Amino acid sequence: MTGQPNVVDVDDSADPRLDDFRDLNSIDRRPDLPSGKGLVIAEGVLVVQRMLASRFTPRAFLGTDRRLRELADDLRVTSAPYYRASPEVMAEVIGFHLNRGVLGAAPRPRELTVDEVIADARTVAVLEGVNDHENLGSIFRNAAGLDVDAVVFGTGCADPLYRRAVRVSMGHALLVPYAWAPAWPDELASLRDRGFRLLSMTPNPAARTLAAAMADLTDDRVAMLVGAEGPGLSERAMRATDERVRIPMSRGTDSLNVATAAALAFYERARVWSGGQERSDQGSDDT
Amino acid sequence: MTGQPNVVDVDDSADPRLDDFRDLNSIDRRPDLPSGKGLVIAEGVLVVQRMLASRFTPRAFLGTDRRLRELADDLRVTSAPYYRASPEVMAEVIGFHLNRGVLGAAPRPRELTVDEVIADARTVAVLEGVNDHENLGSIFRNAAGLDVDAVVFGTGCADPLYRRAVRVSMGHALLVPYAWAPAWPDELASLRDRGFRLLSMTPNPAARTLAAAMADLTDDRVAMLVGAEGPGLSERAMRATDERVRIPMSRGTDSLNVATAAALAFYERARVWSGGQERSDQGSDDT
Numbered sequence: 001m002t003g004q005p006n007v008v009d010v011d012d013s014a015d016p017r018l019d020d021f022r023d024l025n026s027i028d029r030r031p032d033l034p035s036g037k038g039l040v041i042a043e044g045v046l047v048v049q050r051m052l053a054s055r056f057t058p059r060a061f062l063g064t065d066r067r068l069r070e071l072a073d074d075l076r077v078t079s080a081p082y083y084r085a086s087p088e089v090m091a092e093v094i095g096f097h098l099n100r101g102v103l104g105a106a107p108r109p110r111e112l113t114v115d116e117v118i119a120d121a122r123t124v125a126v127l128e129g130v131n132d133h134e135n136l137g138s139i140f141r142n143a144a145g146l147d148v149d150a151v152v153f154g155t156g157c158a159d160p161l162y163r164r165a166v167r168v169s170m171g172h173a174l175l176v177p178y179a180w181a182p183a184w185p186d187e188l189a190s191l192r193d194r195g196f197r198l199l200s201m202t203p204n205p206a207a208r209t210l211a212a213a214m215a216d217l218t219d220d221r222v223a224m225l226v227g228a229e230g231p232g233l234s235e236r237a238m239r240a241t242d243e244r245v246r247i248p249m250s251r252g253t254d255s256l257n258v259a260t261a262a263a264l265a266f267y268e269r270a271r272v273w274s275g276g277q278e279r280s281d282q283g284s285d286d287t
Numbered sequence: 288m289t290g291q292p293n294v295v296d297v298d299d300s301a302d303p304r305l306d307d308f309r310d311l312n313s314i315d316r317r318p319d320l321p322s323g324k325g326l327v328i329a330e331g332v333l334v335v336q337r338m339l340a341s342r343f344t345p346r347a348f349l350g351t352d353r354r355l356r357e358l359a360d361d362l363r364v365t366s367a368p369y370y371r372a373s374p375e376v377m378a379e380v381i382g383f384h385l386n387r388g389v390l391g392a393a394p395r396p397r398e399l400t401v402d403e404v405i406a407d408a409r410t411v412a413v414l415e416g417v418n419d420h421e422n423l424g425s426i427f428r429n430a431a432g433l434d435v436d437a438v439v440f441g442t443g444c445a446d447p448l449y450r451r452a453v454r455v456s457m458g459h460a461l462l463v464p465y466a467w468a469p470a471w472p473d474e475l476a477s478l479r480d481r482g483f484r485l486l487s488m489t490p491n492p493a494a495r496t497l498a499a500a501m502a503d504l505t506d507d508r509v510a511m512l513v514g515a516e517g518p519g520l521s522e523r524a525m526r527a528t529d530e531r532v533r534i535p536m537s538r539g540t541d542s543l544n545v546a547t548a549a550a551l552a553f554y555e556r557a558r559v560w561s562g563g564q565e566r567s568d569q570g571s572d573d574t
Binding site for chain 1: 333425428429431432433434457459498534535536537540541542543544546547550551554555557558
């Protein structure tokens with residue numbers, strides 16, 4: 001597992017070894033849908049690198065020679081084949097031209113449990129009804145960047161392993177641990193039993209501000225709940241939390257995008273949490 | 288101008304009176320491009336309402352009877368015709384089925400100057416190289432929600448009146464005043480001459496945190512600069528500002544989406560500004 005990449009040249013787009021990557025946009029055959037092969041698809045060098053660093057085990061790659069050279073070091077940890085093809089052959093296989101030039105495909109591993117993902121977590125995001133893949137991907141990207149340790153899904157959320165969600169998340173949907181709540185909103189009571197303080201995000205002007213609420217929780221484990229744009233969190237879910245909090249908004253505006261609202265909550269938590277600043281002051285690895 | 292809506296029934300999709308709305312996706316005829324008619328197109332009830340409340344003067348509407356009833360009160364302020372059509376005729380005119388059910392079209396008014404948009408502004412967002420319409424729309428939505436008074440465009444930004452930008456902004460691209468800097472980055476010096484403190488957003492771990500920098504500026508006029516995802520702000524632009532500030536990020540993550548980073552800066556400014564809390568505590572008009 002530490003040798004050279006397992007490169008296999010292909011020049012026939014009908015080669016059945018490429019079937020994991022075939023017709024990525026085809027409604028009935030999409031490999032990343034449970035009705036398809038249920039595969040997790042990584043697109044582009046950065047997301048493939050994150051897949052290789054995650055609990056997902058890629059079983060094949062399809063990419064150009066240029067991307068192979070960019071990934072050569074990363075691929076040393078895997079024996080899965082890298083099908084090297086021209087951009088034209090790749091386009092014929094996947095059904096469109098992919099600028100990113102490389103794909104990885106991994107089977108879905110077993111789902112993690114809530115207990116597993118929150119075991120060492122100080123800060124958790126809990127989502128209800130977030131059924132837009134782009135918002136879901138953005139939330140994972142924001143969670144990764146702003147020190148959120150895990151994501152728990154309540155009812156009505158979309159699949160975070162859907163190709164678009166993985167892409168928008170910049171691959172963080174593969175790295176930030178998540179789990180589906182087996183019962184909703186009952187799971188919230190058991191989060192509280194495990195020592196979490198639960199905050200519901202709401203546009204309700206009667207709620208306390210996010211900043212005021214977070215300032216009281218610097219030594220606590222915190223779970224932040226956000227609901228879908230439009231309906232927001234259900235009353236049932238909000239009743240099962242400790243407090244409702246709001247982002248101060250200008251007059252005459254409607255609510256923020258759900259991923260943006262979540263980012264503000266994550267930011268505020270990281271800003272005031274007693275352990276957060278210490279970690280974040282180590283700086284970022286941004287380029 | 289305060290009477291009944293000027294309703295005109297149309298059942299022929301070839302009617303030339305509907306030309307403002309024709310082929311909205313057609314590359315060479317797009318009405319919202321300067322190469323087309325240069326019109327500003329509002330989609331949906333909420334955005335049409337915001338257009339009617341803005342400095343943009345709609346000259347025609349195309350919509351269903353259902354949307355007409357929802358807009359009846361708003362339309363009393365205009366004598367522009369509301370072309371009432373079936374969803375089928377609408378789809379033939381615009382080239383696709385529009386769930387939102389109503390469109391407004393306004394000519395582009397003269398551009399505002401930087402002096403005009405910053406005259407009474409306490410907080411300004413300055414963008415460089417933000418050429419993605421979705422990010423641009425999100426930034427306007429976030430600016431409106433988080434107490435930013437005006438937007439100034441440096442070099443390389445996309446058109447905020449492009450249909451997609453207006454839609455993603457929820458119509459706030461029509462309401463938050465903006466202007467194009469006539470010289471870049473020289474305009475930054477004249478912003479400073481007018482009393483603004485200028486902050487560059489950067490992922491550089493050596494920069495001071497956003498929260499620390501904003502805390503020192505509670506009594507100042509502030510201009511926050513954000514650059515395109517990927518390259519970020521140019522060195523030339525950053526050198527012309529007072530300070531570089533960063534959002535504390537988790538280790539191993541890349542930068543946030545540009546609209547998300549901007550939202551965090553807007554939020555932090557509103558949180559600590561001496562006049563911000565007073566206004567925002569009046570609550571929001573969210574539903």
